[in-house]
Amino acid sequence: MKTLSAIYKGERVVELPEDIDLPKDIAVLVVVPEQEDERELRSQLQSAAEVILAKLWDNEEDEV
Numbered sequence: 001m002k003t004l005s006a007i008y009k010g011e012r013v014v015e016l017p018e019d020i021d022l023p024k025d026i027a028v029l030v031v032v033p034e035q036e037d038e039r040e041l042r043s044q045l046q047s048a049a050e051v052i053l054a055k056l057w058d059n060e061e062d063e064v
Helices: 035-057
Strands: 007-010 013-015
Antiparallel strands (some): 007 013
């Protein structure tokens, strides 16, 4: 399964930022986040990234 960002262009057209190799007439699942959901998801991802970067950045090997 792949997760891709896309833009809805109206009139049943969803445009991907780049071409991908998919068979013609393949079924896809489109998930449209509500604005509130998207803000919450971005916030959660940012918090997770900050924790991970802090662990990677603050280590004894880098202090040398």
